[in-house]
Amino acid sequence: MSTEHTSTRKPDPQEFRIYVRPLEPEDAMVTYKWRNDEGYLSGVDSMKRFVSSETEKRWMEQAVRDHEELREIRFGIVLRETGDLIGIVHLSDIDWINGHATSGSLIGEARHRGKGYVTEARHLLLRYAFLELGLQCISTRILETNTASIRSIERFGYLKEGVMRRRIYKEGAYRDLIIYSMLREEFLEKHLPETEKEQP
Amino acid sequence: MSTGISDKNLTDLSRGFNKEVFSIYLRALEPGDAEVTYRWRNDETYRTGVTSTTRFVSMDTEKRWVDQAIRDHENLKHLRFVMVLKRSEEIIGMIQVMDIDLVNRNASFGIMIGTDRHRGIGYVIEAGYLLFEYCFTELNLERLSARVLEHNRSSRRMLEKFGLVQEGLLLNAVYKGGKYQNMVLYSLLRDRFMAQYEVDKQRMAKENR
Numbered sequence: 392m393s394t395e396h397t398s399t400r401k402p403d404p405q406e407f408r409i410y411v412r413p414l415e416p417e418d419a420m421v422t423y424k425w426r427n428d429e430g431y432l433s434g435v436d437s438m439k440r441f442v443s444s445e446t447e448k449r450w451m452e453q454a455v456r457d458h459e460e461l462r463e464i465r466f467g468i469v470l471r472e473t474g475d476l477i478g479i480v481h482l483s484d485i486d487w488i489n490g491h492a493t494s495g496s497l498i499g500e501a502r503h504r505g506k507g508y509v510t511e512a513r514h515l516l517l518r519y520a521f522l523e524l525g526l527q528c529i530s531t532r533i534l535e536t537n538t539a540s541i542r543s544i545e546r547f548g549y550l551k552e553g554v555m556r557r558r559i560y561k562e563g564a565y566r567d568l569i570i571y572s573m574l575r576e577e578f579l580e581k582h583l584p585e586t587e588k589e590q591p
Numbered sequence: 592m593s594t595g596i597s598d599k600n601l602t603d604l605s606r607g608f609n610k611e612v613f614s615i616y617l618r619a620l621e622p623g624d625a626e627v628t629y630r631w632r633n634d635e636t637y638r639t640g641v642t643s644t645t646r647f648v649s650m651d652t653e654k655r656w657v658d659q660a661i662r663d664h665e666n667l668k669h670l671r672f673v674m675v676l677k678r679s680e681e682i683i684g685m686i687q688v689m690d691i692d693l694v695n696r697n698a699s700f701g702i703m704i705g706t707d708r709h710r711g712i713g714y715v716i717e718a719g720y721l722l723f724e725y726c727f728t729e730l731n732l733e734r735l736s737a738r739v740l741e742h743n744r745s746s747r748r749m750l751e752k753f754g755l756v757q758e759g760l761l762l763n764a765v766y767k768g769g770k771y772q773n774m775v776l777y778s779l780l781r782d783r784f785m786a787q788y789e790v791d792k793q794r795m796a797k798e799n800r
Contacts, residue, residue, distance in 0.1 A: 442665075443619040445622055
C-alpha cells in the first residue's frame, strides 16, 4: 500500500511496509555503508563527510545515548519484508519548554528512495512526537534543490513557513533552506482516524 | 607529506577531468590500514620524497598514528584520506588536508604514494582533483597550499600542471639526507580550480549521458 493518499482515507500503521525501532550500536556497520552512496548526502543540509568505520561507531554510540537521555529521538526504519535497516527518522533540537522539535529523515540507498517509506516512517515519528511526547510543533528544513523531499513533505501536510536565504554551501554553490512545519492538530486532522483524535 | 612520483605517463590534463572514469577513489582511513602504511615506510623512494623527517616506525606507533588520524578527521582538524584502486580495492597512497583554518578558509595539503610501482601513472592527479573538489565545493575553502622539496622535480611538475602557482622558496627549510634543503611553496586558489571544474562538469554531463 501507499500512504501517498489523496482521498480522506487515513494511513493505517498496521498496513505499513516498514516499522521503526531505536538504533543499536551494530547498526553502525549498515549506516557506514550508506555513506558510500553518492546521492545519500546531496539532498541533506549537513556537510559531506568522509567517515571512518571507527568514527561511525562512535557516532552511533553517541546517538544511542542521546536517544536514551531524550536529547534526540532517533529511529531506524526497518523493512518488514526483509528486516533490513533502510533509513533513519529523527527528532532533534527538542525544546521541552516550548514543545517544539525539528524532524529529519534519510534513506540509505537509492533503490529504496521514492517508494514512500519516509512518509510511513514520518507518520510513526510524528505520532510519537505529538501523542506521546506531547510536542506542539515539528519543523523541518529542506535544501531548495531537494525537490523530491519538498514534494513529499508538502503532500504529508507540512506548511511552508519561510526561506532561510543562502544558508548552506554545498556542491560548489550557496543554497537556500526552506522551513516547513506541522502543528499537532494539523497532524491529527490529516493523519489520524476519528477514533484516535480524542486522545489528550 | 608530498609526492614522489615520476612524470612518465601522466594524465593529459588538457583533456580535462571526468571523475566517473578515474581509477581511484578516496575514503577515510580505517584502523586496519596501519598494516599497509607501515610497510610503505620501508620504501626508500617514499623516504626521500617526503618533506617530513625520516623516521623508523614500529607497528605499534603506526597503529596509534592511524587512530589519531581518524580522530583528527572526525574533529575536522586534519582530514586524511586513503587512495583506493577501484579495480582491486588496494590502497596505494594517502592525501590529506592539514591546518584547516575556517576563518581565513585556508588549508595545506600533502600527497604520497606508498610504493614505486604505483608512481608515475597519474593516480596523484586523480587524488588531487578529488581532494580539491571536496575542499572548494564542500569545505568552502579559498586557498590551498603545499610545500615540496626543491629537488623533487616530478612533484613540482605535477603541481604546476594542475595550475598551482609557485609563491616562494623557503630556504634551508628542512634538514634531510645530510644537508639542509629548500622547499618550494605552492598555492591553488578557489577561482582557478572552479573555472576548470565548471568546464569539466559540463563536459562530464555530456559524456556520461
